[in-house]
Amino acid sequence: MGLKLKLSAAAMFVAAVTFAQDPYEGLRESWLKKAEEAKPALNYTEAAPVATVRTVQDAGSFQGWRFEEEGTPEALYGKNFKDVGSVTLDFGKHLVGYFQFHTKTLSNCMDAPVRFKLTFAEMPAELNTPFDPWSKDRLGRAWMQDETITLTRLDEWVRIPRRIAFRYVKIEMLGWPGAGYSFAIDGVRFTAQSTAGEVKTSLEQDCPDLIRRINDVGVETLRECMQTVYEDGPKRDQRLWIGDMYLEALANKHSFKNFALTKRCLYLFAALAREDGVLFADIIEDPVPHPQYGTYITPYALLWNVALLDYLDDTGDRETAEDLFPVAKVQIAEGLSFVGEDGLFDVAKKPSWLFIDHRAGLDVSASMQGVMVFALQKTYELARKLGRENEVHEYPALIKKMTRAARKYLYDKKSGLVLSGPGKQVSIMSQSWLSIASVLSPAEGAKAIRTALDHEGCVMPGTPYAMHYLLYAMLRCGMETEARRTMEDYWGGMVKKGADTFWEAYDPEDDMYSPYGFTPLNSACHAWSCTPVWFIHEYPGIFQK
């Protein structure tokens, strides 16, 4: 679909949700146009498999499976596939794009169609875990990348229509033609795509090897997620979420420096906001850009403001910041509507899905207090930079009030811990967010985080997303050694377990951890885990020595 058609279809959507009270009246269409104009072109590269591999069940490998090199793709290409029956190819690295394979008649001719099952996987265990029967409690079965196809002719290239994110593909012959006939799979190719472009940064020469590897894996993770939007994961959900975008933009600053993509995403969220101006949490591009209706995440909407400030700092693009500043104000106003007279963010009002981490049982009261204060601080900073403090003159007082309330109701001076919710839950996220928001002093924050880490029953982070905020909090609290160790243990742990892109979910104590009840559903290349790239470059003295 051309830009023109996309714009006009998206404009119809805009028209449909534009009510009288729309705070962005008359602006959405131009914002959508700017989003489309900023869309970077996809770069395509051709990739080929590097080896055929055999599966080894091995309790010592991540999730219990690994692959061993078996032979070359060229050896496969010469074989009668009726003798091969099934083969797994390793492309040597994670790729996003479109898969094709070629068949060749070797002797006689095709006397029946051929049926193949192709299973694409990011991880060895994913390829070795049966998908069916599928439990209804899980996310959709169709996220799994297996396809069954029938060829009624050979000697041509066959393209799998859906976009694939994978490193390994297993090709199984399910239906075979008759005797006295043979054919080969004599070619396999993959057109990989990304809008990332070239890496424009470099590490210090004496940067330690593990940090260098962590950075490389982070860069690859980001590259794969940089499509025509910042996707969360190219396998799943293949879409633009505010939370991921915020972190991807951080890593992009210190790698590809492709700020047009950030601009596009900021505008997309604004143009497609709810009729009252509140941002949807995620956006789907096809068939025309549209929000995932009904999905609001207040902490994400607030972090969008931080991303806008960062974008202004990174690019100096004042026009965009001016355009979108009103949107930032709406997000703050929406967030504040859930803050009570007592100065506390009231999660009981259930303003939306309050996503802080996937860890089950996490109480988010204290974290939300931190996010709200942090957003107020950053939005006020944005206003100052635009000379528009007068529009948000009440923010400093609100920050003070909420800080006081947090210290009074959430911070337990005696233990030095932040306690969240009616159950007075101790979690790493609570300590981290009130440190990030400067509710705690650096010394208090460091003590809180250290105490919590040692605290029995402390709710630990479950995702690299949450880990980012812990690391960020540590750095704000002067915990340089612990921040470095955390990166080496957590992201370095993934690298040591074989990651060539960083995972959506990772619990060092539980390889099978999944927020979705089924490990193969986890995305093994997930944007929100790429932030070591930012930390390593933003704090070279801490990480690159």
Next chain:
Amino acid sequence: MGLKLKLSAAAMFVAAVTFAQDPYEGLRESWLKKAEEAKPALNYTEAAPVATVRTVQDAGSFQGWRFEEEGTPEALYGKNFKDVGSVTLDFGKHLVGYFQFHTKTLSNCMDAPVRFKLTFAEMPAELNTPFDPWSKDRLGRAWMQDETITLTRLDEWVRIPRRIAFRYVKIEMLGWPGAGYSFAIDGVRFTAQSTAGEVKTSLEQDCPDLIRRINDVGVETLRECMQTVYEDGPKRDQRLWIGDMYLEALANKHSFKNFALTKRCLYLFAALAREDGVLFADIIEDPVPHPQYGTYITPYALLWNVALLDYLDDTGDRETAEDLFPVAKVQIAEGLSFVGEDGLFDVAKKPSWLFIDHRAGLDVSASMQGVMVFALQKTYELARKLGRENEVHEYPALIKKMTRAARKYLYDKKSGLVLSGPGKQVSIMSQSWLSIASVLSPAEGAKAIRTALDHEGCVMPGTPYAMHYLLYAMLRCGMETEARRTMEDYWGGMVKKGADTFWEAYDPEDDMYSPYGFTPLNSACHAWSCTPVWFIHEYPGIFQK
């Protein structure tokens, strides 16, 4: 692929098999060109389902299953398919072509890909019999028309790439998107194709209803099989076999009168013959027309000669007959090379697959004798019509010799039966073929057929292909009443059991009969069963009164 490219690729094949002794040297390329030029254009018609149906297991229905109308397609189109889950659509008649369906977002938006299984079937039982696990002894699994697809976007038409032959389609949702989201399958369409064109004949006004219905079903069968070649069955094998072509050309004479297709097929076989001039039994069109190497059926090669004579009679196209007469001579010479000094066709020399019928255990010695004599007679007739008897002056003596040998060694005067092979097997095919070849007089033939039909252990025909020759033999032996009854019982039996196209295999005593060990593999629309169209028009006095 354009004609030019096809020709040049096919020419390469021709070059590859053209040896010094090629009897068609210098001719193959021009024959191939004539075949391409004679190719009729496909006519396309749009079809839509007529009803949604529910499955009923019913011992009284053919193969134990039938469908009952449930609702309208329009009712389906408005429903949330997540509530529907699975649906079967009836298109009201057999169709060949390409299937598409459309999805529509009803509320919210797609938050995960959707996975469907589509199963296309010609017959109710086919749709209700599990295909897997698949036995290796059967024909290829991929003949079954089930496809699994994943949609990563909705609100567009999706086309199944393979060509389909079906009346019913079952659509099952295997992977569902999340809650709070709904979509419909709001459109289903089918582009049907055939080269047949319009029916150019009509039945007598007082033609009995059953005969009229048999004729209609035969015409539909032929229409579906008339693609860019005379296919055997549009579901399976989707290709040009001599045996099917011969019978289709008979029916075409009295229905569509599309003789260009016959011309194309005659030339294709000739151009792509073995290097010594012997015809392959079948031809596959994709990616360029080529024979199924290694598949020779001597009786088919001999019947090609009969088809050439018929073509000349039907069209007066002397140029084609002159062109291809040398090919006819080669087939006779090849057949005669298996005839011994005693004047008997010697099946022990195993010249090829000697296909007469699919019925297991059939001894083909006597039938082959009949086919050989019949081909000699018809080829001599062709020579006479072309004024080229001198080229085949030995045929009449050979016919006499083989006739005498057959009467001496194969015909048992006492019982009045033809006995075939060392086991002196009694089969309907042996009686029929020696009647067709006039080895038996009409009176002898009638007695032989009648006696065999009553003979315990007589090997009965297993396919409509074999039944055609029985019916033809009956008519040559003056068995008019029995011929009519045979048609009414056999083809009429299929009609009464619900056929809207005639089946590849049909045993009135055994609904589950299959030559392939799996009933759903049977083709339910098979060219070789369409010959009632020819009988009904060729013998109006017998069938239309």
